[in-house]
Amino acid sequence: MKLGIAGGIGSGKSYVSQKIREYGYEVYDCDEAAKRLISTSPDIRQQFISLIGPDAYTADGQLNKPVVTNFLLASKANGKAINDIVHPAVFRDFEESGLQFMESAIMFESGIYKLVDRVLAVVAPKEVRIQRVMARDGISREKVLDWMDRQISQKELIQKSDFVIVNDGQTEIDKQLKKIIVQCNKQF
Structure with missing residues (x-):
């Protein structure tokens, strides 16, 4: 069974991934893999x-981050062009x-959700996410909001996912996560 952990900026998906690591599992981090591949792959370079x-x-x-960031933010077409280079490499690397x-x-x-059997969405209230990222x-708040606007909405993320963890700072993550892992292990 392969489980994808998804969530927008500031949702706490990395925190949930860290919890999974504490349970003794390895977690493939797509952001870290993309950074590694951008730095090491002659083809991507x-x-x-x-x-x-x-x-x-x-x-x-x-990687000249300021130059690449300026290019990326100049237009949606530029972002798509970069993603069209990086995403296939990350997909292969994960597989x-x-x-x-x-x-x-x-x-x-x-x-990349097509490469996993189930998707776990990590969600948090918008204001909590904004404060975490800031x-x-x-x-700035404006930059966080701009970043959030570029991502799938939490509502859509929840609709497309098989499981949801609420990471609002109040709800116990361990209990939710262990229940999901047990449920996944029973299904596969």
Whole structure:
């Protein structure tokens, strides 16, 4: 059984993934994998340079984050072009990993949900999410809201998912998560 862990920015999906790791499982982190592949894959490097230009990487071979971010935010078409390069590489990498759990902020938007048997949505109230991200990343409320607007709505995420964990700071995560894992193990 493969379980995808989804949730928007500030929802706490990484916290839930950490809990799963504490239970003794490995979790494939799509964001970390994308960063690793962007840095190490010669194919991705060449495609980024062709798409963005020679400044996509610094002189020492590192991703030039300001240049790539400016390109990414300039238009939706640019974001799609980057995703069209990165997502297939992440999909292949996940399939080759053989891991049972996978975390992705863009589970449905990217299509990676097709590689798992069930999806667990981690949700939290909007204001809680905003405050978490502002505190964690040191960015403005407006930037957080802009980021949230680029992601699937929580309502749609809940509708498309098989399980939901509420991470509002009040509800006990362990109890919800253990129940879901037991239920998944019974089904598979």
